[in-house]
Amino acid sequence: MRRRTKERLFFLLFRGCALVVALALLIIVGNIVLLGIGTISWEFLTQFPKRNFTDGGIFPAIVGTLYLMTLVMLIAVPIGVFTAVYISEYQGKSRFANWLRVAVNNLAGVPSIVYGLLGLGMLVLFFGWGFSLIASAVTLAFLVLPLVITASREAIQAVPSSLREASLALGTTKWQTIRHHVLPYSLPGILTGVILSLSRAAGETAPILLTGVVLTKSILPQDIWDTFMAMPFQLYALATQTVFEKTQDFQYGTALVLLVMVVLMNLVAIIIRNKYREKYKW
Amino acid sequence: MSESIFVKDLNVWFDKNHALKDVNITIPKNEITAIIGPSGCGKSTFIRCINRMNDLVTKCKVTGEVKVDGQDIYDKDVDVVEVRKNIGMVFQKPNPFPKSIFENIAYAPRIHGKDEDKSLRGTKVSKYSKKELSDLVERSLRRAALWGEVKDRMEKSAYELSGGQQQRLCIARALAVDPQVILFDEPCSALDPIATAKIEDLLVDLKKDYTVVIVTHNMQQAARVADKTAFFYLGELIEFSETKKIFESPGEKLTEQYITGRMG
Numbered sequence: 001m002r003r004r005t006k007e008r009l010f011f012l013l014f015r016g017c018a019l020v021v022a023l024a025l026l027i028i029v030g031n032i033v034l035l036g037i038g039t040i041s042w043e044f045l046t047q048f049p050k051r052n053f054t055d056g057g058i059f060p061a062i063v064g065t066l067y068l069m070t071l072v073m074l075i076a077v078p079i080g081v082f083t084a085v086y087i088s089e090y091q092g093k094s095r096f097a098n099w100l101r102v103a104v105n106n107l108a109g110v111p112s113i114v115y116g117l118l119g120l121g122m123l124v125l126f127f128g129w130g131f132s133l134i135a136s137a138v139t140l141a142f143l144v145l146p147l148v149i150t151a152s153r154e155a156i157q158a159v160p161s162s163l164r165e166a167s168l169a170l171g172t173t174k175w176q177t178i179r180h181h182v183l184p185y186s187l188p189g190i191l192t193g194v195i196l197s198l199s200r201a202a203g204e205t206a207p208i209l210l211t212g213v214v215l216t217k218s219i220l221p222q223d224i225w226d227t228f229m230a231m232p233f234q235l236y237a238l239a240t241q242t243v244f245e246k247t248q249d250f251q252y253g254t255a256l257v258l259l260v261m262v263v264l265m266n267l268v269a270i271i272i273r274n275k276y277r278e279k280y281k282w
Numbered sequence: 283m284s285e286s287i288f289v290k291d292l293n294v295w296f297d298k299n300h301a302l303k304d305v306n307i308t309i310p311k312n313e314i315t316a317i318i319g320p321s322g323c324g325k326s327t328f329i330r331c332i333n334r335m336n337d338l339v340t341k342c343k344v345t346g347e348v349k350v351d352g353q354d355i356y357d358k359d360v361d362v363v364e365v366r367k368n369i370g371m372v373f374q375k376p377n378p379f380p381k382s383i384f385e386n387i388a389y390a391p392r393i394h395g396k397d398e399d400k401s402l403r404g405t406k407v408s409k410y411s412k413k414e415l416s417d418l419v420e421r422s423l424r425r426a427a428l429w430g431e432v433k434d435r436m437e438k439s440a441y442e443l444s445g446g447q448q449q450r451l452c453i454a455r456a457l458a459v460d461p462q463v464i465l466f467d468e469p470c471s472a473l474d475p476i477a478t479a480k481i482e483d484l485l486v487d488l489k490k491d492y493t494v495v496i497v498t499h500n501m502q503q504a505a506r507v508a509d510k511t512a513f514f515y516l517g518e519l520i521e522f523s524e525t526k527k528i529f530e531s532p533g534e535k536l537t538e539q540y541i542t543g544r545m546g
């Protein structure tokens with residue numbers, strides 16, 4: 001009897017913890033949705049902010065975030081994927097590769113403000129890029145690279161070596177084997193990792209705060225050397241203003257749009273993963 | 283019978299593990315040579331030396347001479363890719379690509395292109411036309427006795443085939459590159475007796491055009507298909523002669539113990 005009560009107690013404890021997590025998520029998301037949904041309208045999504053963020057919309061912040069994500073992707077994906085290919089296919093045992101692995105693992109734990117400072121010191125000031133979209137994009141690319149590399153490596157290493165041998169035994173080169181087999185078969189995994197890391201980058205504030213984002217700007221960024229607006233920073237700036245009550249609708253609206261964007265990206269990642277898990281089950 | 287593979291003083295180490303010791307063997311053309319011996323004696327290691335698959339193992343060291351059609355394949359000037367084109371391999375577990383049946387076969391020929399002149403050894407190549415490629419795929423599948431079973435579903439995934447069909451697909455895939463030698467590493471160990479019988483028939487048929495080397499754990503299989511049989515034990519080639527002789531009057535005590543099942 002006692003044993004069963006104990007058993008029951010633990011079950012309730014575990015379930016309680018799980019409930020706390022679910023509840024927290026529900027409250028946060030529910031709160032944002034409930035308070036933000038009223039603000040969302042076509043105007044809100046397509047207009048520039050007016051009268052100190054009490055009217056108009058967040059169009060330039062959405063566009064800025066999208067520009068930023070596109071650039072981050074263009075920079076981080078090729079570098080990340082090729083590094084992963086190098087580590088796992090070419091130079092697995094070399095000292096350099098080992099060192100790289102350690103570096104990648106440690107970089108993943110570096111706080112984002114440190115990346116921001118690096119971007120500011122190196123890109124904005126030392127390289128003289130100034131406060132710009134490109135400085136922010138490169139900074140964020142640094143931030144997501146470890147994630148992209150780790151996800152790509154895992155996906156690449158999940159491709160069975162019997163398939164590499166099959167291809168090589170037909171007299172094809174290592175690169176042909178990578179290009180026609182290893183990369184295509186690991187692409188879904190890589191893609192999933194890329195999207196998840198981008199969704200992480202989409203919400204980052206500290207790195208862009210120090211390298212290129214601005215609160216107001218009357219036009220969209222003209223080129224990669226221009227400053228830009230972005231949703232997470234706009235949220236941060238408005239929420240920390242002394243008159244923050246006045247822009248509350250705006251804040252919740254921005255938060256909701258950002259949330260929806262991140263959730264959508266995660267959803268796409270999940271769909272890709274499930275679809276291809278079926279196709280490539282070794 | 284002319285020689286196809288000539289091996290002299292072959293030694294292989296995996297780190298400190300001396301996996302093959304002073305192997306000397308001459309494998310004849312257009313015959314089936316079976317490699318038998320207890321697990322871990324170096325059978326796979328031996329055949330993987332013939333197409334330089336062991337190059338992929340970083341801690342593996344190979345010394346000695348392996349000549350295929352008179353050419354030393356470990357020579358510094360030799361292109362390992364050309365070696366592997368000339369020497370096909372079929373593995374223990376069927377390993378088709380997760381692509382369509384057609385793509386499985388067409389993949390390598392499309393990359394290699396069509397040899398204009400065989401004697402030039404791939405120096406003069408042109409692209410296969412669509413028609414030529416599908417002809418080649420059909421020919422390879424027919425040769426591997428699989429065409430009838432797959433001709434209506436060439437675009438379907440190779441993973442939809444049964445294990446035995448997959449293994450014949452892998453054979454067809456190797457044939458499509460038009461090698462001179464085909465190495466089989468326990469090609470039937472994952473198959474049922476009927477699929478095995480089909481592959482054995484195929485092997486016998488293949489030796490007309492190819493030199494066949496097959497590793498097998500199945501003594502009856504060696505006896506059924508092989509012209510010559512080599513017995514390996516602890517990394518050494520103990521005995522190599524006509525299959526009949528190996529099974530009826532082995533020259534070595536170890537061989538006899540092994541084939542009569544008195545050894546692990």
Ligand SMILES: Nc1ncnc2c1ncn2[C@@H]1O[C@H](COP(=O)(O)OP(=O)(O)OP(=O)(O)O)[C@@H](O)[C@H]1O
Binds near residue numbers: 301320321327
């Ligand atoms: N990739 C490798 N790395 C390290 N050692 C290896 C490797 N491949 C083989 N060996 C070693 O070489 C020896 C011979 O192995 P091999 O695979 O050639 O045996 P085998 O005769 O094919 O056995 P089986 O019948 O079980 O397939 C073994 O001691 C094995 O541990």
Ligand SMILES: [Mg+2]
Binds near residue numbers: 326467
């Ligand atoms: Mg083996």
